[in-house]
Amino acid sequence: MRRILVLLLGLGAVGLPAQSLKDFAAQMGAQLFWEPYRGQLLISGPQHRLAVDLTTGLALGDEQTNFELPSLVPATGVLGPEDFGRLVAWWKDQPTPVVVPPDSRPEQKTDAVPSAEPRVQVIVLDAGHGGTDPGSTGRHVIDGKTVVLKEKDLTLAVVLELQKLLVQAYPGRTIVLTRKNDSYPTLEQRVQIADSQKLSEKESILFLSVHFNASLSKKAKGIELWYVPQNYEREVIAGGDIPESMFPVLNTLVDSEYKKESRELAVQLAKGLAKELGDSNEQRGLKENPWFVVRMARMPAVLAELGFITNLEEATLMTDPEYLKKLAHGLYTGLVSFIQAYEEHS
Numbered sequence: 001m002r003r004i005l006v007l008l009l010g011l012g013a014v015g016l017p018a019q020s021l022k023d024f025a026a027q028m029g030a031q032l033f034w035e036p037y038r039g040q041l042l043i044s045g046p047q048h049r050l051a052v053d054l055t056t057g058l059a060l061g062d063e064q065t066n067f068e069l070p071s072l073v074p075a076t077g078v079l080g081p082e083d084f085g086r087l088v089a090w091w092k093d094q095p096t097p098v099v100v101p102p103d104s105r106p107e108q109k110t111d112a113v114p115s116a117e118p119r120v121q122v123i124v125l126d127a128g129h130g131g132t133d134p135g136s137t138g139r140h141v142i143d144g145k146t147v148v149l150k151e152k153d154l155t156l157a158v159v160l161e162l163q164k165l166l167v168q169a170y171p172g173r174t175i176v177l178t179r180k181n182d183s184y185p186t187l188e189q190r191v192q193i194a195d196s197q198k199l200s201e202k203e204s205i206l207f208l209s210v211h212f213n214a215s216l217s218k219k220a221k222g223i224e225l226w227y228v229p230q231n232y233e234r235e236v237i238a239g240g241d242i243p244e245s246m247f248p249v250l251n252t253l254v255d256s257e258y259k260k261e262s263r264e265l266a267v268q269l270a271k272g273l274a275k276e277l278g279d280s281n282e283q284r285g286l287k288e289n290p291w292f293v294v295r296m297a298r299m300p301a302v303l304a305e306l307g308f309i310t311n312l313e314e315a316t317l318m319t320d321p322e323y324l325k326k327l328a329h330g331l332y333t334g335l336v337s338f339i340q341a342y343e344e345h346s
């Protein structure tokens with residue numbers, strides 16, 4: 001494998017197509033982050049970190065190594081083969097940095113390579129519907145009594161329980177609710193609540209919208225976890241300080257990162273729910289669709305449909321507050337798994 005790579009790099013000098021910083025990160029098994037506050041692209045791997053200023057073409061590695069990347073084309077993130085080769089050689093040849101215990105670390109910190117670890121600092125929980133919008137309703141005769149279930153009540157019950165679990169588990173983090181009672185924020189307001197959360201540079205945010213499903217077919221049942229299709233292109237970064245020429249490539253980078261993370265979040269939520277509910281198929285219910293809230297939130301986002309309110313069997317379960325707590329616990333388990341993996345591998 002290594003030999004092939006060396007050969008390719010050798011060929012690069014005689015006209016192999018140029019490669020991008022994204023390719024570089026992928027080849028090094030590193031993650032790519034766009035750092036809007038610094039205008040830098042961060043390439044972060046288990047051994048090294050590299051911050052590339054896309055305006056000046058200046059790269060700063062850990063160990064204070066500087067590179068100039070004269071071939072860097074800002075609008076595309078593409079590098080010439082020589083610069084690409086130098087980066088690869090540096091990344092591979094550097095000895096793994098010795099980890100200095102925190103208390104002996106010098107006060108002075110390099111500005112270009114942040115030392116703080118990536119962290120999911122904010123979790124936005126969105127209880128679907130509310131107020132004048134009841135969402136779906138299910139009318140059933142259960143144990144001889146007519147029961148009317150409203151989606152808006154079920155989503156709120158699950159979200160309030162989930163909030164409780166998350167606040168206990170993560171006292172230092174912010175758990176935001178788009179509604180705490182029977183009110184109706186519009187979809188735009190819900191997304192706005194999520195997008196307006198303030199984050200510092202290595203902090204990130206997740207969005208989870210909770211719903212219950214309905215169908216004309218009373219047989220339809222099961223949990224569904226929706227995320228944005230991987231090929232759905234969106235605008236996920238704000239224009240702001242970013243030069244216009246760089247916007248498309250950065251947007252694509254960030255968007256593909258969010259989409260990958262949204263899918264991973266959906267996978268973990270499905271696993272958490274399957275574990276809680278005793279479903280042997282952990283992948284059941286994973287679905288792609290650009291629903292408004294998952295499409296519009298500029299962050300990893302999942303919309304969970306926690307069963308069909310129109311199905312007698314599932315509706316019967318939903319009348320039990322303990323079952324709603326189980327659903328919340330399943331989502332909680334999934335969120336915790338996602339956060340752990342995200343923070344370990346970032």
Ligand SMILES: [Zn+2]
Nearest residue numbers: 128135211212
């Ligand atoms: Zn709904």
